[in-house]
Amino acid sequence: MSAYQPLGGRIFTKPFIVLFIIFLIGCFFMYQRFVVGGMGAVSNLNDGYAWGIWVVYDIMIGTAFACGGYALAFTVYVFNKGKYHPLVRPAVLASLLGYALGGFSAFFDMGRFWQFYEIFLPGNWNFNSAMLEVGLCVTAYIIILALEFAPALLERLGMHGLLKALNKVLFLIIALGVLLPTMHQSSLGSLLIAMGHKVHPLWQSMHLQPLFALLSALIMGFSIVVFEASSAAVGFGRKPETPLLAGLGKAVIGLLAAFLVIRLIVLMVQGRLGLIFAGDFASMMFILETALFVVPLYILLSPTRSRRGSQLLIAAVSMLLGGAMYRFDAYLITYNPGPGYSYFPSAPEIMITLGIIALEIMIYLVAVKLLPVLHREEHA
Amino acid sequence: MKRRDFLKLTAGGTAALACGVAEARPNLEANDNAxxxxxxxxxxxxxxxxVAKCKEVNNMPPEIDGDKLAWDSARDLSDKTHNVIKVYKNGTATVKDAEIDGYCFEKRxxxxxxxxxxxxxxxxxxxxxxxxxxxxxxxxxxxxxxxxxxxxxxxxxxxxxxxxxxxxxxxxxxxxxxxxxxxxxxxxxxxxxxxxxxxxxxxxxxxxxxxxxxxxxxxxxxxxxxxxxxxxxxxxxxxxxxxxxxxxxxxxxxxxxxxxxxxxxxxxxxxxxxxxxxRSAASVAETVQHTVYNFMALPAIALAGLAFVVNRNIDDDDDGGDA
Amino acid sequence: MAENEFDFSGLEKRLSVSRRTFLKFCAGVAASLGLPGHAAMAMAAAVADPKKRPPVIWLHGQECTGPTEALLRSEQPSLEHLILDLISLDYHQTLDSGAGHQVEEIKKKSMQENKGKYLLVIEGAIPVKDDGIYCKIAGETMLDLTHEAAEHAAAIVAYGSCASWGGVQAASPNPTGAQGAPQVLKGKTVVTIPGCPPNPANFIGTVLYFVTYGKLPPIDEYGRPKWAYGRLVHENCYRRPHFDAGRFATEFGDEGHRKGWCLYKLGCKGPETYNNCPSLEYNNVGGNVWPIGVGHPCFGCSEQGVGFEKPMFSLSRVLTHAPPNMFPEIESREDVSGMSTTAAALTGAAVGAVVGATAMAAKKLNEKEGDQD
CATH class of the missing domain: 3.30.70.20 (Alpha-Beta Plaits)
Structure with a gap:
């Protein structure tokens, strides 16, 4: 008997229908984008801001939100912390959805989507490009995530032979599942290097971009596990897994501290500390962003707070927002291609992104109800 | 928990990184015949x-600026404009090539x-x-x-x-x-x-x-x-x-x-x-990229190490078959 | 009706033009001066009144008599009559029927009798080197004659580029030290009608203005009447659209030249020359007859420092764009849209939903944990 079981229950709940409506609106605008007028018809993308929320939210931040599987794989299989096992499968599902839909977003953000395969032809590869690394690595990781999640489906379908075969190579799949996100999450930072002066000095750490991207991805990965588990506890009325989550919280402390300290040191070495207190828009964003990282550090360092589920959730959401802001700030909000350019996503653009998020949550809801994803509750 | 294993892994990785460090990529040099x-x-x-000749050579349509103007009036480079003349203006903008109260053209x-x-x-x-x-x-x-x-x-x-x-x-x-x-x-x-x-x-x-x-x-x-x-x-x-x-x-x-x-x-x-x-940003980006991905040596070593550690940890794990 | 107050019968006889033709002429001049409709009537009245005719002393210096010749070939209805009768031309070396001591006497007498009332027209440059010995009329230097005549003139008009700033005589190396009337007559207001030859219409208009209103029309810093010299040739040039579209003739007779494209690359000085040639063309010949109209680049004849100074086919400075209003500024961009209210509301709603949901979830978790404790 598996340690996991489908949650069961009605699929077409009220929240599901609301999400479905949002998704439909998104679909309408996607139709506009692919059939009627191209990206210009639905987005505010322009010559200065070639990347809008589709890239920065759906891919840069969306995949970081989908780092739960990565963070847990690291914890469980590299650091051999078996007690976190119950959290792995839902995290892998969320990661699979996050990455798969990130990949889909890449497709509709892709200006020449009909020849997307060109990036997979080795003859075209430009090994100097971080984007190539991201493109190939993310694709590979989506496949790896699918394989990591396959046991849930195979169990449900009763295909035990295949399950056994998969288990034999599982170590390699998991190893790749740790390596690939390390590679492309850091490369998402490397993309910023080539943008040079367009990235605000407070965010332009040049050589250290990959490190910050990786640290923030891991922080967000751990946070999303806490967030998902807490949401499941509240949404499905399950018993909170607070002790486990508290353990994850401890793991994040080091990462958080490293992120903040290295960031300050880098700014100090670059002689840019003054910019933090310049009082302009960028400095406000920096302070807000840093506050979103400091608040969870405060919560997690407190022995009493760090054991309370509600506080952990607040810390997790704060870190998720902080990580999201770090990427939003660097890629969009303080990104400056030159005087005269401006960008704020258009309503249709936002609706497409919200549609994708809605789809992601919908599939998640269906999957946990139909497939053995969530851990069997002990007292059930 | 195998702290030692992890440290070993890290050390191995760092060593690989050290071997793999490509020479910092300097700026590319100009082609003599460029x-x-x-x-x-x-x-x-x-x-x-x-601007007009460029449109002719590239067979590109005029860029009409809303209903304000009736002729090609691109404000900047665009998908229909490869070349545009812009103006710098200051004050009364009456003296050519003067910074104060002057103006000058600039090609984009x-x-x-x-x-x-x-x-x-x-x-x-x-x-x-x-x-x-x-x-x-x-x-x-x-x-x-x-x-x-x-x-x-x-x-x-x-x-x-x-x-x-x-x-x-x-x-x-x-x-x-x-x-x-x-x-x-x-x-x-x-x-x-x-x-x-x-x-x-x-x-x-x-x-x-x-x-x-x-x-x-x-x-x-x-x-x-x-x-x-x-x-x-x-x-x-x-x-x-x-x-x-x-x-x-x-x-x-x-x-x-x-x-x-x-x-x-x-x-x-x-x-x-x-x-x-x-220094071009491209050269810095490529230096970083080639340091990490030089001949894929670092990722390969990392994968080997990870596979080894994961394999042992899966075996240790009582839950066995569950990923 | 106002026009009935004037007696045109005498005028019709005197000028041998019909009343209708005459009024048309006055209206045309008034319009080109940028004056309101009633100015034409005032002008007609002034011209019709013989008592208003100012005596004119017309001096010739170093020149080719081009301005006078141009004036004579004016195709306005009976223009020479009009000019000769409109003013009392007391002294003009080309047109006077008399000669020698006789005309010099008449000049002296007229200047004496009309002290402070006569109009002085200067045609030709005035050499000042070696006390002005390089141009003498009736034994006196042009320099002295100019000073003498200018002393009691009611108004002074320098007609032609030579009189305006020296013209071809003043071109480097300027061996005679030729100067224009404004340089010689420092401290006096000199209206200049530059051009080589100048457009007679600009002269007539200015004189009519003076006759009508008893004062000179508004002039610029070089003494040029603003109504005639307020704009660059380039500004009203019929070939201007070709300039704006980047279509240039590059050689005489090439495709662009045959198609009537812009002559800038051939050295057209229109972009730095102030004159009204594109609007008036030349001497009412019609059929677009003026230099650029017949396919030759503007020479800049009426512009000091351009005509007779810059090589014919050298490129001109383009002054049209000072200040430049038809160019995108450095910071102007294509297709940059701002934040829409809907988008802002959606963003706010999304962030609000996350924060709100977290707050609610945290509260519920708190309750659950409270149960456990």
């Missing part, structure tokens, strides 16, 4: 002949960097440096439309056809794109040919740099015989008083230099040129 252009803003009279077109950001970041090699001419070319047949070239370009030159479902990147290819091939045919770029004053001067990067340096050395007020057309064999010359040039050849060194260079009597930051250092 062709280029020299734009002298003090010679530009704002006739926009280059691809600078054809010696170490181009767009080429460095393109995942599919859709942006290339032509080995013979140094022209930065675009190849839509392999482009996926990720638009990294747009964000990777310090000058925001590549333009995407957002309003076309099946759009592509557009940029100046110095009139040597397939079907035009003016350079291969021994002709000048359209804009240099059309320019009545030699404000856009054609030539090799080397000869143009010499010409620019010559102009820098001139005394303001003396008469100089300015060449028009190709600096190596000018169509004609015209005499003009030398203005007070700023001692700065834009594109000599900026981010590794450019094949299209600008000189002016107004500081370049006022003309919308970006704050660039001599």
């Amino acid at each position: 062709i280029g252009m020299l734009y002298d803003s003090t010679l530009c009279v704002g006739c926009k002949a280059c 077109s691809c600078m054809h960097c010696v170490d181009p950001g767009c080429v460095s970041v393109c995942p599919c090699t859709a942006m290339r440096i032509d080995a013979k001419t140094g022209i930065v070319t675009h190849h839509p047949e392999v482009c996926i439309g990720c638009r990294n070239c747009m964000v990777g370009c310090p000058y925001n030159v590549p333009q995407f056809e957002y309003d076309n479902v099946f759009g592509q990147i557009q940029k100046c290819e110095m009139c040597n794109q397939p079907g035009v091939e003016r350079i291969d045919k021994g002709m000048m770029t359209g804009c240099a040919e059309a320019c009545p004053t030699g404000a856009t001067l054609f030539g090799t990067r080397e000869t143009l740099l010499d010409e620019a340096k010559r102009r820098m050395a001139l005394k303001p007020g003396e008469i100089y015989n300015y060449p028009v057309g190709d600096v190596r064999k000018p169509d004609k010359h015209h005499e003009k008083k030398v203005p007070e040039y700023k001692q700065h050849i834009w594109g000599e060194k900026e981010a590794g230099g450019t094949n299209v260079m600008h000189i002016s009597s107004i500081p370049f930051d006022k003309l919308g040129m970006p704050p660039l250092e001599e």
